[in-house]
Amino acid sequence: MKRNRPGRHPFGLATITWLYILWSLVPVLVAMRISFNSGKSRSAFQSLSWRWYFTDPAKSVWHDETLVQPLRNSIKLAALSMLITTPIGVTMAIGLQRWRGRLSKASNALMLFPLVTPEIVMGVALFLVFTQVYTGVPRGFTTQLLGHITFSISYVVVIVRGRLAAIGPQYEEAARDLGANRLQALRLVLLPMLGPAIFASLMVVFAGSIDDFVISSFLSTGASSETVPMKIYAGGRATATPALNALATIMLVFTLAAVSLAAIIMRQMRLRQGGAEDAQLGSLAAVG
Amino acid sequence: MANAAGAAPGGHRNGFWGFLSLPGVAWLLALFVVPFYAIAAVAFGRLDPILRTSDPVWSPWQWKFTAMGKVLDRVFGGDLRGVVVRTLSYVGLSLALCCLIGYPVAYYVARHASRWRGALLAALVLPFWISYLMRMLAWVNLLQVDGYFNRLLGWVHLGGSRNWLDGDWPTVVIGLVYGYIPFFILPLYAALERLDKRLIEAGRDLGASPARVFRRITLPLSVPGLMAASVITVLPMFGDYYTNTFLSSGSPRTEMIGNQIERDLRGTSQPQTGASLVLVLSAMLLVLMTYYLVVTVRAQRAVAT
Numbered sequence: 001m002k003r004n005r006p007g008r009h010p011f012g013l014a015t016i017t018w019l020y021i022l023w024s025l026v027p028v029l030v031a032m033r034i035s036f037n038s039g040k041s042r043s044a045f046q047s048l049s050w051r052w053y054f055t056d057p058a059k060s061v062w063h064d065e066t067l068v069q070p071l072r073n074s075i076k077l078a079a080l081s082m083l084i085t086t087p088i089g090v091t092m093a094i095g096l097q098r099w100r101g102r103l104s105k106a107s108n109a110l111m112l113f114p115l116v117t118p119e120i121v122m123g124v125a126l127f128l129v130f131t132q133v134y135t136g137v138p139r140g141f142t143t144q145l146l147g148h149i150t151f152s153i154s155y156v157v158v159i160v161r162g163r164l165a166a167i168g169p170q171y172e173e174a175a176r177d178l179g180a181n182r183l184q185a186l187r188l189v190l191l192p193m194l195g196p197a198i199f200a201s202l203m204v205v206f207a208g209s210i211d212d213f214v215i216s217s218f219l220s221t222g223a224s225s226e227t228v229p230m231k232i233y234a235g236g237r238a239t240a241t242p243a244l245n246a247l248a249t250i251m252l253v254f255t256l257a258a259v260s261l262a263a264i265i266m267r268q269m270r271l272r273q274g275g276a277e278d279a280q281l282g283s284l285a286a287v288g
Numbered sequence: 289m290a291n292a293a294g295a296a297p298g299g300h301r302n303g304f305w306g307f308l309s310l311p312g313v314a315w316l317l318a319l320f321v322v323p324f325y326a327i328a329a330v331a332f333g334r335l336d337p338i339l340r341t342s343d344p345v346w347s348p349w350q351w352k353f354t355a356m357g358k359v360l361d362r363v364f365g366g367d368l369r370g371v372v373v374r375t376l377s378y379v380g381l382s383l384a385l386c387c388l389i390g391y392p393v394a395y396y397v398a399r400h401a402s403r404w405r406g407a408l409l410a411a412l413v414l415p416f417w418i419s420y421l422m423r424m425l426a427w428v429n430l431l432q433v434d435g436y437f438n439r440l441l442g443w444v445h446l447g448g449s450r451n452w453l454d455g456d457w458p459t460v461v462i463g464l465v466y467g468y469i470p471f472f473i474l475p476l477y478a479a480l481e482r483l484d485k486r487l488i489e490a491g492r493d494l495g496a497s498p499a500r501v502f503r504r505i506t507l508p509l510s511v512p513g514l515m516a517a518s519v520i521t522v523l524p525m526f527g528d529y530y531t532n533t534f535l536s537s538g539s540p541r542t543e544m545i546g547n548q549i550e551r552d553l554r555g556t557s558q559p560q561t562g563a564s565l566v567l568v569l570s571a572m573l574l575v576l577m578t579y580y581l582v583v584t585v586r587a588q589r590a591v592a593t
Contacts, residue, residue, distance in 0.1 A: 013396035020393045021411045024470070027426035028418055030436065034429055043432035092312025099305035107313045114320055118573065120527030120546050124566045125323035127553055128330050132344050133322065150319040153312055182304065211419045213530060218554070229421040236425045236534055245429070248422040259417050 032252070035245035042242055052243040053250075061246045069223065070231040071247065073141065075254070077216070077227060078209040081148040085205045088149070089156025090198055094186070096157065097164045114154045122151060123218035130219065140225035147215040152208055156201040163197035196266040203262035207255050331356060331563035342559040359564040368548065368565075375544040378457070378532075379525045382464040386472040386521055387514070389465070394473045395506075398480035412477065415470040424534050427463060428453065431535075455539025463535040464525055472521045479513020480506075512587045519580045526573060545569060 034042055038049035049055065054062045061067045096108055114122065130143045137143055171193065175185040191198075213229040220226060226234075228251050235244045329344035332351035336343050345351060362368040397408045415423065430437045431452040442448025452459050483506065491501040529546030536542040545565065552562030 010396065010400055013392050013400060016389070016392045017396045017401070017408065020389055021408070024415055024466070025411065027430055027466075028423060031422065031426035031429050041434075042429050043435035088311050088315060092309045095305045095307070095309030095312075097305075098302075099309055100302055101306075103306065104309075107309055110313065110316050110321070114316070116523060116577065118523050118527035118569075120529065120549060121327075121566055121570055122320075122323075124549060124553060124562060125327050126319070128344075128559060128563060129319075129323035129326045131559075132330065132342065133326055146319060150315065153315060157312065207417060213421055214527075218550075229419055232419075232421040232425050233530055233534060236421075236428050245425065248419065248425055251419055252417075252422060255417050255419070 028252075031245050032249045034242050035249045037242045040241055042240065042245065052241060052246040056243070059241055059243050061243055061250065064243060066223070067231065067243060067247050070226045070228045071250065073225060074210055074228040074251065077141070077144055077148060078206045080145055081152055081209040082202050082206040084145075085149045085152040086156055086198060086201050089153050089201060090160050090194065092153065093157045093160035093164060094190070097161055111154050111157050114151055115158070119151075119212075119214035122147075123214045126150070126215065127218040139219070140221040143219040144216050144225060144227075147219050148209045148212060151212075151215060152205040155204050155208065159201050159204065160194060160197045163194055167193050196269045199262055199265055199269075203258050206258050210251060210255055327563045327566055330559050331567050333560070335560060341557075342563075355560045356564045356567070359561055359568065363565075363568060368545075371543055371545055371548055374542070375526065375546075378461055378464060378542075378544060379522055381461050382468070382525060383518055383522055385461070385465045386469050387518075390469055390472045390476060390517070391514070394476040394480055398477050398483075409477075412470065412473055416474075420467060421530070421534075423467060424463060424531060427466065427535060431459065453535060453537050455536040455541035457542055459535050460532045460542045463531050464528065467528075467531055468521045468525055471524070472517045474517075475520055476510070476513050476517040479516065480510055483509055508590075512584050515580050515583055515587075519577065522576065523573060526569060 033045060035052055036048050036050070037045050038051055039046040052060050054060055057063055061071070092111070096104065096111065099107070126143070126147045130137060130139060137146070167190070171189050172185045175189045176182070180188065211229065212227075213233060216225075216227045217230050217233070220230065228247060232244060232248055325346075326344060328348075328351075329346050330342050332348075332353060332355070333345035334343040334352065335341070335355075359368070363372055393412075397405065397412065401408050429435060432438075433449065433451050437452065438448045438450065440448075441450075487505050487509070488501055491505050492498070496504065527546050529544060529550050532542045532544055533547065549562050549565050549569070552558045552565065
């Protein structure tokens with residue numbers, strides 16, 4: 001982009017920006033490098049090895065059941081949250097976009113509240129409701145799953161509604177004029193057009209769930225429902241080996257793979273549809 | 289959004305759309321509204337006299353406010369005052385640092401980064417996808433006594449044997465900034481990016497210096513964005529209890545209100561105290577949100593006129 005007034009380049013601002021970016025990313029890179037340490041230290045790097053991933057027969061992520069269990073829990077939780085939340089959120093978004101009346105206004109407000117509720121408040125609320133009211137629900141994984149879905153629904157609604165507003169009603173109206181009934185118009189016209197938004201929702205829910213600490217922790221019952229962030233929290237303070245860094249690195253790779261996949265597929269879909277929807281990536285980032 | 293509403297509001301049609309939103313609405317009623325109400329029912333409920341377990345009371349007419357009174361006493365004059373003051377100062381300080389670091393970064397990327405914008409934006413978004421706890425773990429690694437940070441200090445002869453993870457407030461504040469600043473920069477970037485460039489050019493054409501243009505045009509126009517960014521960062525910071533615990537080896541010297549809540553509920557099993565504290569915290573945040581809304585509305589009105 002050319003400025004009308006070339007002027008001086010603000011080197012001071014540029015320096016601050018690049019320093020900030022270094023500061024924000026270098027510690028994580030160092031932590032990832034430590035996961036490949038051949039020695040036991042989490043602060044000094046000796047030499048490169050896969051010891052803490054596979055080769056150590058007892059303490060590597062591959063062999064240590066106390067590290068495999070959280071990994072399994074986290075991935076199961078994120079995958080199920082993603083698969084259950086997205087349909088609920090998508091139908092809710094379509095409904096709220098068109099539904100009129102007082103009840104609809106209340107539902108809209110209700111949908112926004114979880115977005116501004118601090119995690120600790122929601123964690124306490126869910127903890128109390130599952131210990132005092134819904135006592136029939138098996139505590140642990142099930143309550144964690146219900147909690148993750150609860151805080152994810154609003155994200156999906158916001159993402160899908162952004163896309164719905166961009167699409168507008170005309171495609172559905174055309175389908176109706178051509179003889180489709182309302183459900184057919186939804187299924188055959190609107191849903192395919194919502195593809196990128198649905199995909200973005202899946203990935204955002206997955207990433208949000210896998211990153212969650214507070215809700216999982218409040219609803220956990222012990223080792224059997226420990227997730228990776230909880231394991232990092234517990235292990236980071238105690239004497240732990242670089243296997244903890246390896247575990248964190250594996251999670252990071254999972255999340256980044258999901259997000260990159262989402263970005264690539266969305267770009268493909270956009271090219272094919274040719275629509276103007278560059279707000280999509282923005283919403284993906286803004287919600288995360 | 290209203291123009292995209294589409295279908296004409298016919299009675300039976302409307303019912304169909306309501307039906308579509310039903311699963312989501314029902315879910316949020318059962319697992320967001322009821323739980324929220326449960327906090328109040330526990331806070332204003334009874335304690336079982338023998339088992340000391342909480343006995344929630346659902347009817348507001350039978351609520352008792354003794355537990356809440358006790359908690360308020362502790363907050364305003366008792367043992368919890370220190371924790372509350374500490375929480376406020378940590379959050380205030382972190383927010384100030386976020387503004388100091390985040391504003392220049394957002395401003396530069398939004399207005400001056402031409403060739404590098406894509407890469408810079410990606411770098412600003414990247415922390416969103418890295419687990420929060422992993423980012424904190426990274427600092428725990430760096431700040432070990434024999435870690436890279438101390439070695440760096442030793443290398444420039446500024447000490448280098450300090451244990452930073454032993455309940456130091458600067459460590460916690462920097463940790464909070466590190467954790468939440470991505471949430472600050474991105475909304476601010478979006479606001480600065482949308483800012484009408486013609487106003488800035490007009491200011492320059494009329495002879496104002498760049499500094500004056502910034503002070504008189506850019507900064508006032510970015511107030512709504514700045515407010516939004518601040519609220520997005522401050523809300524989670526107020527409820528944070530893991531950053532400080534993680535970065536200070538659980539030292540009581542850096543405890544925040546979240547630690548107290550977490551301990552009341554999961555540690556010492558005093559759900560009534562914990563629930564009351566959550567209500568106090570929510571009330572505080574509600575005041576903050578209201579202030580934010582008032583300022584935003586006023587700023588919009590000022591821009592409009």
